[in-house]
Amino acid sequence: MTQARRKAIVIGAGIGGLTAAVALRRAGLDVEVYERAAELGAAGSGLSVMSNALAALDSAGIDLGLEKRGQVLESYRVKTSRGRLIREFPFPEIIGRLGVPSVLITRSALQAALLEAAAGIRVVLGAQAERFDPDPSGGGVSVHFTDGTRADGDVLIGADGFNSAVRRQLTGPGDEPSQDSGYICWLALVPFEHPNFTPGSVTHFWGSGQRFGLVDMGDGTLYWWGTKNMPTEESHDWKGGKEDVRRAFEGWAEEVQQAIAQTPQESILAVPSRDRAFLEHWGRGPVTLLGDAAHPMLTSLGQGSCMAIEDAVVLARHLAGSSDSTVALRRYEDERRERTRGMVAASRSISTFEQSVNPVRRPVRDAYFRFLPTGRLTAILEGALTFPGNRPAPEDAHAGR
Numbered sequence: 185m186t187q188a189r190r191k192a193i194v195i196g197a198g199i200g201g202l203t204a205a206v207a208l209r210r211a212g213l214d215v216e217v218y219e220r221a222a223e224l225g226a227a228g229s230g231l232s233v234m235s236n237a238l239a240a241l242d243s244a245g246i247d248l249g250l251e252k253r254g255q256v257l258e259s260y261r262v263k264t265s266r267g268r269l270i271r272e273f274p275f276p277e278i279i280g281r282l283g284v285p286s287v288l289i290t291r292s293a294l295q296a297a298l299l300e301a302a303a304g305i306r307v308v309l310g311a312q313a314e315r316f317d318p319d320p321s322g323g324g325v326s327v328h329f330t331d332g333t334r335a336d337g338d339v340l341i342g343a344d345g346f347n348s349a350v351r352r353q354l355t356g357p358g359d360e361p362s363q364d365s366g367y368i369c370w371l372a373l374v375p376f377e378h379p380n381f382t383p384g385s386v387t388h389f390w391g392s393g394q395r396f397g398l399v400d401m402g403d404g405t406l407y408w409w410g411t412k413n414m415p416t417e418e419s420h421d422w423k424g425g426k427e428d429v430r431r432a433f434e435g436w437a438e439e440v441q442q443a444i445a446q447t448p449q450e451s452i453l454a455v456p457s458r459d460r461a462f463l464e465h466w467g468r469g470p471v472t473l474l475g476d477a478a479h480p481m482l483t484s485l486g487q488g489s490c491m492a493i494e495d496a497v498v499l500a501r502h503l504a505g506s507s508d509s510t511v512a513l514r515r516y517e518d519e520r521r522e523r524t525r526g527m528v529a530a531s532r533s534i535s536t537f538e539q540s541v542n543p544v545r546r547p548v549r550d551a552y553f554r555f556l557p558t559g560r561l562t563a564i565l566e567g568a569l570t571f572p573g574n575r576p577a578p579e580d581a582h583a584g585r
Contacts, residue, residue: 189214190509193327193337195313195350197224199291200475200492201343202298205305207244207500208341216335217302218311218327220344224299226291227453229371230399230407232257232386233294235284237490239571240497242284248297254289255402258384262553265391267380267437271553271561275386278566286569288386290373290401294489313349316340318469322510325470339509340471341499343492346458348477354467365457365482365532367393367411367539368419370429374447376406378439389440390550393541396433396440408443409483411457413539422454457482459532462525465517472513474499479524484535485568487527494571495520523572530568 192208194201197219205215233250241248260273279286312330319325324338342350352360380387381398389396393413401407412432414422426449433440459480466473475492499516506512540546 191337192339193335194341196344199489202302203493204341204496206301207496211500211504215305217307219309220312222310226295228373230290230401231489232486234286234490235279235282235569236571237493239284240494244497250287253293254287255384255400257286260386262388265389265436270550274562288399342473342477343475345476346480351477362458362460364416367413369455369457370410371453372408372447372451374406375404380439420456462528467513479528481528482531482535485531491524
């Protein structure tokens with residue numbers, strides 16, 4: 185008798201959820217995706233799909249053609265607020281050695297690539313998950329939505345972001361506090377030309393309690409982001425405008441000021457920067473978490489989306505290789521825990537360091553990166569950019585969990 189195909193319910197159609205859907209289908213599962221938003225639209229921002237995330241996709245046989253949709257990273261520099269070079273980071277050398285590119289891409293272009301790869305997978309919009317009920321006999325899980333509908337599957341993947349409904353039920357009653365970064369992030373995409381803005385370039389500018397980034401998305405499109413230290417209540421309900429952003433970076437390098445000047449007011453997004461205390465246990469029974477729902481992190485390393493992609497690929501591999509879905513989910517969580525814990529901690533540590541205001545710490549910050557031995561810097565970066573070779577736990581390690 186042929187065994188019935190298992191069915192995965194994925195909550196959330198963001199980068200992690202869509203990647204999981206594609207990877208799980210390739211692993212032989214039927215997949216349905218449920219998204220609370222009424223329509224799929226990516227905010228006007230960019231991101232980096234670094235070599236580790238592309239290597240993860242390659243390992244699962246998933247080719248999204250991202251090099252044609254974005255811009256391959258060619259250089260990475262950190263400068264002072266006025267444009268003096270602090271350090272050129274050896275990303276091109278590391279990427280060349282790994283043999284896998286890193287791609288700078290708009291969020292909308294990445295979403296479009298994932299939706300193409302997910303063609304044929306059922307994606308239900310306007311579906312707000314309310315709760316889930318595992319079958320007490322071990323026969324799967326039901327998800328209930330606020331409109332009264334229900335979805336049944338063998339496994340449930342909570343990929344529903346920072347305010348995950350699935351995580352909320354797993355962690356129990358009461359609000360789980362977020363950890364504010366202490367600063368606001370402004371983001372924008374804009375057509376841009378400047379002699380210091382070269383193809384495939386990433387340039388960060390560091391000031392006092394502020395940073396600014398210029399990132400080439402290809403085809404003459406700039407993604408820029410700026411940060412400024414700010415009380416939590418202000419950053420979470422920011423009511424300023426373009427003129428406030430311009431004043432914040434007055435006197436900075438010419439290309440920084442030009443980028444802001446060329447950006448329409450309506451194209452500037454303001455978002456709070458926050459994470460959560462690391463969650464040790466991501467699931468139970470037929471339920472697990474993925475991406476920001478499991479391990480939200482600050483943006484300093486540019487690895488948030490990459491960790492979600494890695495999660496999705498590892499999850500699919502474990503489910504494909506096991507007849508016991510519950511055991512497979514616990515193995516996935518164990519394999520990902522230390523990798524993501526390190527990224528969350530490093531992102532917060534670097535964020536705090538880079539946002540330094542103290543007149544003693546700021547020069548120390550700049551000098552640290554300027555004089556950090558190349559071998560040490562290379563080893564740190566290469567560790568982040570390498571999709572780990574993983575060793576699954578022994579076959580019986582999670583029996584009964």
